Amino acid sequence: MSEKKDVIQQTTEEARVLAVQLISNATYGSLAVLDPATGRPSVTRVAITTDTDNTPLLLASGLATHTPALDANPVCSLLLGEPADKGDPLVHPRITLACSAEKFMRGQEGYQRLRDLFLEKRPKVKLYIDLGDFVIFRLNVESAGLNGGFGKAFHLKTEDIVLPQ
Template identity: 50%
Template sequence: MTRPDPFQPADDTARGMARGLVQNAAHAALAVLRPGTALPSVARIALATDTQGRPISLISSLAAHTQALEADPACALLIGEPGDKGDPLTHPRLTLHCTARLIPRDAPQHATLRDRYLALRPKAKLYADFADFRFVRFDISDGLLNAGFGRAYRLGPGDF
């Protein structure tokens, strides 16, 4: 028996909601595969966007999730927080399937990413220049938006 696809094609409302979730997210859950295993791991990371609206973060090479991204850049981000009231599953959330692009400190785009990130996350000035920290950009391959009960959308990279 074939199950019906629960996801609707993206419309302008879904696209706007997805873009808003990405732009307004201060953090995300990052899912990676632990190196040498098929076991997943999840970490909370700070999140911002670059000047083109793509998700970025500042991560330490000492973190297990950074080591996992170095071994396999395929990852997923979960963005969206439940509100103060009501069922947490009725609040919008977005899963992004991504490829992590680790940005070396000597890369031409590092300074632009640093300026943008610190403008959006000024507290990161405390550690942004530590030798073990670098930026990662998440290139989105697709996404799944759950906008509340019965409102699920499949999004492509052009929808963001």
């Protein structure tokens, strides 16, 4: 039997730069949570922006199924990166972030700064950010898997992605 080849490459500066760009340029992503009602994974598309250190921020309604899921279990994953209009979608860069969600509610310390940042970066959320059931989740990155395109796979650590303050 032949030995299985490790396809994960040594993390490079190029991989770090690509990861930071994929996160900072994203306006939406696919959020995976564990549904407390069924115990099964659930995935949804969410609008995001980033905090000043490049940590993803998620604006969520209490009506969305992922909000009670994150309340019950803050462990989640966020997939970012979109394919170009043409070509095989699997050759385009993407990153999966393993995160722990931290909830910020209106009146809580830190909420106003995150709200203002969200509005600054994504002005269209003004339509609903102040509705009573909306909260902000900071998706604290614990690790990541970067697929930089065909044959370019990397495991990344928090310090590879989150920018020093």
